Amino acid sequence: MGCGTSVKTEYQGKKSEKAIKAAVLIQRWYRFYMARLEMRRRYTLNIFQSIEYAEEQAQLQLSNFFTFMIDHYAQMNNQHQGPDLISDIINSSKDGKKKLMAYETIEVPDSYDGPRLSFPLSVSDTNTLLHAFKQEKHLHARYVLQLFNEVKKFLKQMPNIVHLTTSFAKQITICGDLHGKLDDLLLIFYKNGLPSTENSYLFNGDFVDRGKNSVEILVILFAFLLVYPNNLHLNRGNHEDPIMNLRYGFTKEVMQKYRVHAKSILHLLEDIYSQLPLATIIDSKVLVLHGGIANTTDLDFLTSIERSKYKSALKPPRSNSERNNLIHKGNVLPIDGCKASESLDRPIGSSIHEVQHFPDKCLSSQMFSSSLQHSGGLPEEFRNGGILEIKYLHPSIPMPEMTPELTDTEQKEWKQVVDILWSDPRNQNGCSPNSFRGGGCYFGPDVTKKFLDRYNLEMLIRSHECKQEGYELGHNGRIITIFSASNYYDEGSNRGAYLKLCPDLIPRFVQYQVSKCTRKLTLHQRINAVEDSALRALQEQFFAHRSDLMKAFKEFDPNDTGKISISDWASALEAVLHLDLPWRTLRSRLTRLASDGSVEYMSCFDDLHIGKSIKEVQPSLVETLYRYKADLEIIFNIIDKDHSGLISIDEFHQTWKLFTSHLHISIDDSTIDDLAHSIDSNKDGSIDFNEFLEAFRVVHKFEDKSHYAKT
Amino acid sequence: MAEEKDAADSLVSDLQKRITEAFEVFDHESNKTVDVREIGTIIRSLGCCPTEGELHDMLAEVEEEEPTGYIRFEKFSPMMTKVLLERRYRPISEDILLRAFEVLDEKKKGFLTKDELVKYMTEEGEPFTQEEMEEMISASVDPDKNIVPYKEYAAMMVVEDY
Numbered sequence: 118m119g120c121g122t123s124v125k126t127e128y129q130g131k132k133s134e135k136a137i138k139a140a141v142l143i144q145r146w147y148r149f150y151m152a153r154l155e156m157r158r159r160y161t162l163n164i165f166q167s168i169e170y171a172e173e174q175a176q177l178q179l180s181n182f183f184t185f186m187i188d189h190y191a192q193m194n195n196q197h198q199g200p201d202l203i204s205d206i207i208n209s210s211k212d213g214k215k216k217l218m219a220y221e222t223i224e225v226p227d228s229y230d231g232p233r234l235s236f237p238l239s240v241s242d243t244n245t246l247l248h249a250f251k252q253e254k255h256l257h258a259r260y261v262l263q264l265f266n267e268v269k270k271f272l273k274q275m276p277n278i279v280h281l282t283t284s285f286a287k288q289i290t291i292c293g294d295l296h297g298k299l300d301d302l303l304l305i306f307y308k309n310g311l312p313s314t315e316n317s318y319l320f321n322g323d324f325v326d327r328g329k330n331s332v333e334i335l336v337i338l339f340a341f342l343l344v345y346p347n348n349l350h351l352n353r354g355n356h357e358d359p360i361m362n363l364r365y366g367f368t369k370e371v372m373q374k375y376r377v378h379a380k381s382i383l384h385l386l387e388d389i390y391s392q393l394p395l396a397t398i399i400d401s402k403v404l405v406l407h408g409g410i411a412n413t414t415d416l417d418f419l420t421s422i423e424r425s426k427y428k429s430a431l432k433p434p435r436s437n438s439e440r441n442n443l444i445h446k447g448n449v450l451p452i453d454g455c456k457a458s459e460s461l462d463r464p465i466g467s468s469i470h471e472v473q474h475f476p477d478k479c480l481s482s483q484m485f486s487s488s489l490q491h492s493g494g495l496p497e498e499f500r501n502g503g504i505l506e507i508k509y510l511h512p513s514i515p516m517p518e519m520t521p522e523l524t525d526t527e528q529k530e531w532k533q534v535v536d537i538l539w540s541d542p543r544n545q546n547g548c549s550p551n552s553f554r555g556g557g558c559y560f561g562p563d564v565t566k567k568f569l570d571r572y573n574l575e576m577l578i579r580s581h582e583c584k585q586e587g588y589e590l591g592h593n594g595r596i597i598t599i600f601s602a603s604n605y606y607d608e609g610s611n612r613g614a615y616l617k618l619c620p621d622l623i624p625r626f627v628q629y630q631v632s633k634c635t636r637k638l639t640l641h642q643r644i645n646a647v648e649d650s651a652l653r654a655l656q657e658q659f660f661a662h663r664s665d666l667m668k669a670f671k672e673f674d675p676n677d678t679g680k681i682s683i684s685d686w687a688s689a690l691e692a693v694l695h696l697d698l699p700w701r702t703l704r705s706r707l708t709r710l711a712s713d714g715s716v717e718y719m720s721c722f723d724d725l726h727i728g729k730s731i732k733e734v735q736p737s738l739v740e741t742l743y744r745y746k747a748d749l750e751i752i753f754n755i756i757d758k759d760h761s762g763l764i765s766i767d768e769f770h771q772t773w774k775l776f777t778s779h780l781h782i783s784i785d786d787s788t789i790d791d792l793a794h795s796i797d798s799n800k801d802g803s804i805d806f807n808e809f810l811e812a813f814r815v816v817h818k819f820e821d822k823s824h825y826a827k828t
Numbered sequence: 829m830a831e832e833k834d835a836a837d838s839l840v841s842d843l844q845k846r847i848t849e850a851f852e853v854f855d856h857e858s859n860k861t862v863d864v865r866e867i868g869t870i871i872r873s874l875g876c877c878p879t880e881g882e883l884h885d886m887l888a889e890v891e892e893e894e895p896t897g898y899i900r901f902e903k904f905s906p907m908m909t910k911v912l913l914e915r916r917y918r919p920i921s922e923d924i925l926l927r928a929f930e931v932l933d934e935k936k937k938g939f940l941t942k943d944e945l946v947k948y949m950t951e952e953g954e955p956f957t958q959e960e961m962e963e964m965i966s967a968s969v970d971p972d973k974n975i976v977p978y979k980e981y982a983a984m985m986v987v988e989d990y
Contacts, residue, residue, distance in 0.1 A: 139928035140953030152872030544857035699849035
């Protein structure tokens with residue numbers, strides 16, 4: 118240790134000793150402080166991730182609900198033409214094909230100042246596009262449609278699994294999820310060079326959703342794909358899926374950017390998605406795919422399937438007439454209330470039995486009558502927080518029970534596709550259903566080893582999960598996660614990375630982080646900012662489950678003191694939210710302590726209130742509305758055919774009832790009426806649902822928390 | 829008597845849960861082990877403020893006879909419970925941290941120059957890595973004047989958040 122005091126005089130010695138002590142003390146504090154920062158950095162990502170996956174589960178459940186709702190909504194409104202956009206997206210309709218050819222007839226006005234393309238594309242077109250997108254210009258729908266059309270033709274002739282070699286271009290760069298974050302793509306090109314015959318790229322899926330520039334990312338990638346077909350490669354991700362796009366923003370982005378032609382663009386994308394290759398093998402040694410594998414994943418089988426059948430991987434491939442059949446037989450998605458972890462060891466038969474209890478009720482013709490009883494609260498399943506947990510893609514459920522129309526081969530095929538798009542590696546051996554996300558599998562090091570050995574592969578490169586450093590190694594170095602969207606959850610939440618493979622097949626990683634700030638923030642400031650937004654997201658969860666949480670807290674507080682122990686507080690949160698977070702560590706950020714060290718649990722909700730108070734409706738309804746805000750928005754958009762932002766009171770009423778009965782929430786008719794009328798402020802019989810949903814935004818009262826010292 | 833014992837039991841069980849939580853944040857493989865290099869972060873995030881020397885002593889207690897580079901939870905938890913119960917390595921008060929800076933500020937300027945800070949941290953005290961030094965500079969040095977206004981810096985470090 119740096120204490121060389123021996124040659125000093127006594128005075129200097131004393132002085133130096135003091136300095137050493139002071140320095141040691143400062144270092145102690147410094148390390149103490151840094152450790153607490155590091156802890157906060159880690160749990161911040163945990164918070165974002167657990168909320169994200171909980172939402173994904175809900176989304177998977179909802180995907181089937183859309184199909185269900187569209188059919189039933191159409192039935193209920195025979196005089197109406199059923200809402201067409203989403204059904205068009207979900208089902209491949211015949212007139213879609215007609216529209217595809219229409220781009221030639223679209224006029225580009227002289228006043229258009231965005232980029233213009235000339236086909237066949239050349240390097241000058243890609244340069245034009247990059248330049249225009251940096252200036253935030255949009256590409257005209259005519260060019261988008263023409264480009265997508267060409268790409269569709271190109272992709273059609275690609276195999277399911279593409280074989281590449283590093284021997285021509287000498288190196289290949291692999292990028293993970295981009296999620297509509299154009300700045301990340303531009304930064305990668307800036308650091309690593311544009312795609313060219315010397316510079317090959319493989320983009321490993323999830324180009325779209327979440328970010329603001331999914332359209333631009335697709336346009337750039339597709340343009341390069343046409344210019345350098347041998348040097349740019351694309352794998353499909355789980356977000357290259359029309360049903361995912363509904364929830365995670367891409368559909369909305371297209372509708373906003375291309376009002377008139379949105380439908381044709383979305384149609385075309387459906388075909389493109391289904392034609393994207395599913396995986397890539399480099400030098401016969403490295404397998405690259407989006408999600409992962411299961412113990413049943415069979416590359417030879419995957420090579421032979423007809424991938425274009427899977428416009429969405431979230432629903433089984435089947436024709437319209439079969440689908441209707443299926444629904445009338447009661448075969449919509451099974452939902453049950455049990456925690457997935459419990460269900461792992463459960464005998465198959467018992468799962469099935471429980472799974473069945475709900476769809477029948479849901480599908481009964483009574484659902485639109487006023488037979489919903491008013492229970493004054495939420496049903497048991499709802500309170501247990503388990504209703505959104507699904508078994509939809511649960512591998513332990515034999516597919517024949519769910520989808521009797523599918524042949525054995527079709528079921529196997531579907532599962533194979535879902536597994537590679539949705540699975541995540543875990544460090545425990547074995548293969549189990551991915552209960553956290555609700556789709557695909559968790560696979561352990563043993564599954565990876567067996568699989569790679571079987572196909573004589575060295576390594577599996579996948580994406581699909583956000584990692585703090587942009588990449589992560591696992592399973593004894595045989596599996597790599599690469600994620601290229603930096604600041605995925607929020608400014609500062611994570612780095613992005615890409616990797617380069619040369620003929621030696623040793624991966625070389627490059628990390629980066631897009632930054633909007635000109636001044637470099639200190640670690641302290643960065644962590645504060647991102648932690649703030651994570652805690653905010655968490656508090657919104659509190660708000661959305663307020664009644665359930667209050668009930669759980671009060672069970673620990675029979676004398677109504679308003680205080681419970683930290684342990685009880687933590688178990689109540691875990692029981693209601695199922696987020697698997699370090700609650701005790703987070704405690705000081707979320708709630709106040711009383712002088713005796715117990716938690717004043719009401720303080721969890723202190724900072725929150727709803728933007729506009731809707732006094733007419735019961736609090737539990739407000740909460741429910743808040744919780745399903747994103748889902749309701751999608752549904753309203755389905756109903757709102759002309760995208761006016763307005764729906765009729767009658768439509769609102771029916772949607773809400775359909776939705777609540779699907780979720781098994783009992784709310785009586787008059788309450789819904791009250792709600793509908795309270796939001797029709799000008800009493801013209803129509804509801805501006807954007808305004809309505811905006812009212813259910815949680816406002817954080819103290820945006821600037823005083824206990825965060827700002828430097 | 830019995831009540832006191834219950835209270836003590838619940839204190840211990842609560843401490844153990846806190847320790848488990850902190851440990852699990854770093855237990856990436858969910859196999860009840862963490863990398864030995866992260867043990868300092870876990871111990872410190874639980875509210876202990878040991879020197880590096882003291883940390884080494886704590887580590888020695890929990891390391892395997894043949895060091896594997898990993899620390900097992902079953903060894904870590906009892907040691908940590910004991911440390912927390914005995915309230916050892918508690919952070920010294922904020923004033924003392926400020927006084928430490930004042931000691932280094934011999935001429936009572938009210939700040940340290942960047943060079944002084946680097947000299948004290950890397951030549952006095954315990955070994956301090958390049959990375960730590962750079963991070964400390966980025967957080968403490970006022971970039972315009974190239975000085976460390978240590979009063980502010982000390983205040984930032986002691987924010988109570990555990």
